[in-house]
Amino acid sequence: MDFLIEVIINVIKVAVVFGVTLLHVAYATYFERKVIGRMQCRLGPSEVGPYGILQPFADMFKSLFKEDIIPARADKVVFFIAPMIVLAPTMTSLSVIPFSEGFIIADINVGILFILACASLSVYGIILAGWSSNSKYAFFGGIRSAAQVISYEIAMGISLASVFLMAGSVRLDDIVKAQYDYPFSMYAPHLFIGFVVFLIAAFAETNRTPFDLPEAETELVAGYLTEYSGFRYALFFLSEYVAMFIMSSIMTLCFLGGWTIPKFVTDILPFLGSVPGIFWFLMKVYFFIFLYYWVRATVPRYRFDQLMKIGWKVLIPLSLFNLLLVAFVKRFIL
Amino acid sequence: MTVQQLFFGYFFVMILALSLVVITRRNLVHAVLWMLLMFVHIAGLYLFLNAEFFAVIQIIVYAGAILVMFLFVVMLLRLKEEQALPIFVRGLHGRLFVGLAILLVLVSMAAEATKGPMGQYSIDYIQRHSHLKVLGTVLFNDFVYPFLILGFILFVPMIGVVVLALKRRSHGPS
Amino acid sequence: MVPLNWYLILSVMLFMVGLFGFLTRRNMIMLFISVEIMLNAINISLIAISHYLQDMRGQVLAFFVIACAAAGVAVGLVLLIAAYRNKPTIRLEDFDLLKG
Numbered sequence: 001m002d003f004l005i006e007v008i009i010n011v012i013k014v015a016v017v018f019g020v021t022l023l024h025v026a027y028a029t030y031f032e033r034k035v036i037g038r039m040q041c042r043l044g045p046s047e048v049g050p051y052g053i054l055q056p057f058a059d060m061f062k063s064l065f066k067e068d069i070i071p072a073r074a075d076k077v078v079f080f081i082a083p084m085i086v087l088a089p090t091m092t093s094l095s096v097i098p099f100s101e102g103f104i105i106a107d108i109n110v111g112i113l114f115i116l117a118c119a120s121l122s123v124y125g126i127i128l129a130g131w132s133s134n135s136k137y138a139f140f141g142g143i144r145s146a147a148q149v150i151s152y153e154i155a156m157g158i159s160l161a162s163v164f165l166m167a168g169s170v171r172l173d174d175i176v177k178a179q180y181d182y183p184f185s186m187y188a189p190h191l192f193i194g195f196v197v198f199l200i201a202a203f204a205e206t207n208r209t210p211f212d213l214p215e216a217e218t219e220l221v222a223g224y225l226t227e228y229s230g231f232r233y234a235l236f237f238l239s240e241y242v243a244m245f246i247m248s249s250i251m252t253l254c255f256l257g258g259w260t261i262p263k264f265v266t267d268i269l270p271f272l273g274s275v276p277g278i279f280w281f282l283m284k285v286y287f288f289i290f291l292y293y294w295v296r297a298t299v300p301r302y303r304f305d306q307l308m309k310i311g312w313k314v315l316i317p318l319s320l321f322n323l324l325l326v327a328f329v330k331r332f333i334l
Numbered sequence: 335m336t337v338q339q340l341f342f343g344y345f346f347v348m349i350l351a352l353s354l355v356v357i358t359r360r361n362l363v364h365a366v367l368w369m370l371l372m373f374v375h376i377a378g379l380y381l382f383l384n385a386e387f388f389a390v391i392q393i394i395v396y397a398g399a400i401l402v403m404f405l406f407v408v409m410l411l412r413l414k415e416e417q418a419l420p421i422f423v424r425g426l427h428g429r430l431f432v433g434l435a436i437l438l439v440l441v442s443m444a445a446e447a448t449k450g451p452m453g454q455y456s457i458d459y460i461q462r463h464s465h466l467k468v469l470g471t472v473l474f475n476d477f478v479y480p481f482l483i484l485g486f487i488l489f490v491p492m493i494g495v496v497v498l499a500l501k502r503r504s505h506g507p508s
Numbered sequence: 509m510v511p512l513n514w515y516l517i518l519s520v521m522l523f524m525v526g527l528f529g530f531l532t533r534r535n536m537i538m539l540f541i542s543v544e545i546m547l548n549a550i551n552i553s554l555i556a557i558s559h560y561l562q563d564m565r566g567q568v569l570a571f572f573v574i575a576c577a578a579a580g581v582a583v584g585l586v587l588l589i590a591a592y593r594n595k596p597t598i599r600l601e602d603f604d605l606l607k608g
Contacts, residue, residue: 075363078364108386109386110387110465110466113387113394114390117390117398120397121398123398123402124402127409131363139409146406150398150399150402169467342510353525353526356529356545357525357526357542357545362537365537365541372545380555382510383515383556388555388571391574392574396574399578400581404540404541404585407585408537411589413537421533421534422532422533422534423533429531433527433528436524440520440523441520444513444516444520445517447512450561452562452563453562453565454562455563456562457559457562468564476568484575491579491580494586495582498583498587498590
């Protein structure tokens with residue numbers, strides 16, 4: 001009987017997180033177009049509904065009703081499962097993120113490593129999407145995108161290693177709690193190099209500008225997405241925005257203090273302590289997503305060889321230096 | 335049959351079936367994909383054995399790096415089997431028979447293995463301090479020198495790979 | 509309770525499948541894949557024994573096996589690429605220059 005209640009509670013939690021994330025992702029597409037439009041001195045979508053609020057639903061209906069084209073000599077089974085291989089690990093990693101104190105679907109001991117493992121698994125979808133489309137542009141786009149993702153995974157992992165060193169644990173709950181006892185309640189001011197390296201690597205992991213060469217319209221048609229139409233394209237898009245959400249969540253949990261606010265703020269304004277933690281978590285995540293849009297509207301994109309040079313020759317040495325620095329400080333000073 | 339034995343039976347059957355599928359594929363990309371599925375099942379088996387760090391490392395290193403290397407090599411070199419040629423060598427049945435005989439001997443040996451003396455890291459010690467901490471303690475206290483040598487073992491091939499993969503421009507087209 | 513012998517039988521059978529693939533496939537990439545299967549079988553055996561004997565040394569050795577497997581596969585694949593540049597084939601019987 002207890003087991004049944006536990007199962008039902010977990011199913012409700014999963015449904016809530018899933019639903020809220022899908023809603024966030026749908027409106028992330030809307031807000032991206034609005035924000036970038038405003039930054040470019042134009043209105044974004046404003047036709048569908050008041051201020052264009054219903055635009056995501058219009059996009060969803062459009063993608064559902066488009067014709068589903070499969071290229072002539074494509075490998076049909078692999079073509080079919082590639083979007084699923086990209087989407088499934090990305091959505092699974094939502095289950096280990098603590099949105100607030102105690103609100104986690106799966107409280108495992110190796111929280112962040114699980115998210116890294118899911119990021120490694122979703123690389124397969126990209127390679128297979130490019131290869132199974134049986135088209136040169138798609139194939140090269142897929143290989144380039146996969147090479148970019150696996151190169152920046154290393155810098156991401158090493159900069160996260162410095163956070164693990166400071167917190168003494170890999171569990172996301174413990175990392176947030178360890179940060180709360182730290183001055184400023186955030187690791188970002190002191191692990192600044194690691195924070196910046198992770199930020200840049202997060203842009204590259206999700207194939208966003210300035211590292212979006214594989215899917216930019218002026219290059220390689222649309223990269224590995226070229227031969228996908230209709231709902232399959234929508235699945236790839238969905239996984240990109242969910243990955244953005246997850247990277248922002250990791251950044252807020254590991255570097256910005258998660259659902260807590262700094263102690264000196266609650267000392268000055270004590271009523272802020274009674275605001276539920278999830279509000280602060282979402283504010284920080286929204287800030288990072290706004291950063292994604294801001295960078296997209298502002299910065300030109302890197303060529304592929306420049307991209308790989310940055311990943312291997314700049315970010316990895318910086319993150320290693322950061323790790324050494326943190327190890328030194330932790331051993332001899334703290 | 336308890337629930338644990340049922341779960342283990344599922345992993346047993348799936349891992350063996352997937353490995354047999356992997357070695358009999360003609361299309362190399364399909365073989366690598368079935369192998370990915372097999373690695374995910376092996377990672378699940380490691381979770382059963384209270385070694386969650388190894389489950390995650392299996393996915394990150396084996397499934398996420400080594401198999402991606404395989405895929406890159408297969409795709410960039412356009413490696414394909416000729417459709418008409420056989421995929422197995424000629425003396426297949428003889429080798430199969432010898433293999434089955436050795437398998438019989440080894441399985442009967444494994445079935446009657448008995449446990450040796452117990453160590454000191456009990457299961458709930460590992461569950462109390464997380465598995466990663468216990469592994470790190472043992473690795474960095476008792477096995478420091480092998481760990482540093484492992485660093486070299488990973489470092490030298492990294493340089494060797496870059497040197498071997500560079501095309502030499504001084505020689506003519508080979 | 510799952511007895512240790514079942515894990516050892518799984519490891520042995522997986523190893524033999526990998527060995528069979530190694531000895532009977534003509535394709536060089538399949539040889540590498542079979543070596544990976546054999547190494548995974550060894551890892552299963554090491555971690556299972558380490559769990560049942562409550563000793564950490566098996567897991568440390570499995571850690572080393574994973575790292576060395578990664579290095580070995582990397583070097584093997586790059587040697588394959590270098591050989592492929594000389595002679596664009598991956599069938600084992602085509603490399604017979606040393607044949608008497």
